[in-house]
Amino acid sequence: MRLLADEAAPGEELLVSRDQGKVLAETWSKKPSKLNIPDTLLTSQHIIDVVNKTGVISPFFFSEGLRKDRLKKAAYEGRIGSKAYIFRDKNCPEKIFDSSTDEFLKVPRNSIVFVESDLDFRIPDFIALRFNLQIQHVHRGLLLGTGPLIDPGFWGKLCIPLHNLTDEDYEIPRDEGLIWIEFTKTTLSSDKTDKARPPQGGATEPRKEHWDIEKFLHKAADQYRGHKVPIKSSLPTMFEAANVSVKKSAEDAETAAGEAKSLRTLNLYAMVAAAIALAGLTMAFLSFNSGLSSRNEEIAGALKSETEAMRTALDRHVSDVDRYGSTSDDARASVPALRGDVERQRAEIDALSKQVSDLKAELDRVKPKPRDPNRPAG
Template identity: 40%
Template sequence: MLPPSDPPIPNAEGNGLPTFPAETEYALTDDVAEIRSARYQGDKLDIDPFPDIPPALLSSEHIKAYVRQTGMIHPFDDDKGRLKSASYEVNAGGRFIYWDEAGCKKSVPVAKDGTITLPANSISFVQIDITFRLPQYIAVRFNLRITHVHRGLLLGTGPLVDPGFHGTLLIPLHNLTSDEYTIRGDEGLIWMEFTKTSHPSKHGIVTNRPVAKFDPTEPRKNNQPPEYYFDRASKNRPIRSSIPGVVADANSKAQEAVDAATRAERTNKIFVGGGLLAVAGVVVGLFSFFESVKANVIAAYNLASTVSVAATQAGADAKRAQDDVKDVRAAVDAMAARAPAEELQRLRAQLEETRVEVQVLRRELDRAIARSGATKNDTGPR
């Protein structure tokens, strides 16, 4: 077998197709996987070493062939039950990333002999432990390992890796249960399937190609009741969503808010009612007070001998009335935010009438005072 870095062997048949040595082992290092991938890309872009494999979902023996020959994923291990008839199991690796309740980003490494813990009712992100070097004619789809699904974990949408992708993946995980969820670094996280697309590629030839074995589905997994899968996943422990608890808590807080608003409304009505009664009492008192002011004015007209004293008293009373009107107006304005609009409008109208009447009284008082001065001049000593 030629070293991985050697160029393809010239085709002895002279049909112009590039010929490559068959790889019998998976790449042991990432550098070797990169060299094998480069054989079928760059200036030799889209060369397919196995043109006889039709465009379709790849079965296990074809997954092995492409991994060995093109290094499309690394590392790869089919000795521990990770390869099924048409899918391959992948572990968590790299970094585990999430945001805590305070909004602070947390990023921790994923160790093969360690664990990662997803908080309850959370979205977290975890890398996987393989690197992709996909040819331009192979796409990858993936989904969460069914054991995690049976425990209540969900995978974020969009699990498609496009042909030609190079790099690793960051998997979004939704823990919608009411409990923390722990994943070991050495247990499977997702299952991947590989599809050869209809993209036309250049045909290549692999010499002395080994025969790969197909990995069928294990018979023990067939025709099982639901309890079988729940027992394998969680020993039939209850799987509870955190959503009902969150909804119930939200409903409880909403009801508390409604009760608080009702109590505040009742208190406000009592306060506003009492305040309006107080203002109404002041207005009625002002009208009664204005009647006495009118009486003083009338007395000033009818009793010329005492008009000066009455007029002076009436003027002082009118000044006090104006000050009281200002105080009442300020009180009404302060209550504007909590008093009914119609009641406030009625009180404002009454206050406006009172203000006009006070102005009329002041003009009458001024005339009365002026007249009393004239009367005193007419009746005084000459």
């Protein structure tokens, strides 16, 4: 069973109760006196002296030799008070902890929780307090969301904002230490009062006390233009928006992947069709080239045969001219001219024959070579 705020652990002594602290503070505020305390950060003995005289905090426990002594050399431990609140979707604080029924305070992940202190503060004008979150909670991902100074003249309960920056809920036992409080003596003499502005209200107004943190939270949620805004972490909203964005990106990526797959399939079909068409064109070209080569060879052969026949006929004609050239003077006179015509025709025939031979050689050059069956492929 966890201890309540006003219960002493075995080995602890209650030096100042809540009621005693109130009486001490009211007495001191009416008639302060001189205390022999240096203007500096107070040690444990000076803390005890100030508490016993002024009731600056209560309840105040003292022990020696315990592993979890509340009083350290220059600080005193504060714990969770009777209640804690959180803002959810509504503009009003919702109570999430009651010390009469709950043994643990659960600080939800990525949230801000407002915790009441277990101590009553009635600070005289010559004392200023500072507090910080205990280091074990800092190392576990909690942050204290307020300034550490508690002004001289403050009477009331502390409202401590706790930020849980982790993605896991965090539990704090109600009898576990939460903050460390330091006590500093200001340069004001302990038997004097400071006429400067108090923590709340004006210098000439009656002292304002702050014992209900729920009331304070309602006031803090009120904006200057009159509407209320819930005091909560923006992290859950950011994470929700990020999750929606990630989900949409995943859906877009899946759609793009499907479209890319379809395009790859179409590209594959197009490549196959192109390959088939190219193969058909190649075969047609080879067939046409082969047919053309065969036809050209036939033409060249026919030309060559006709050329040879013309050459033979011309030679025979020349022989006839030579043989009959002496039979007639007129014929003999026309022989030189006829011989010249024959020789000119012979030259033309020879030139035509050479062109035919060149054409045949060119056809042989461009004709596809048959593949050697013994030569490896590739």
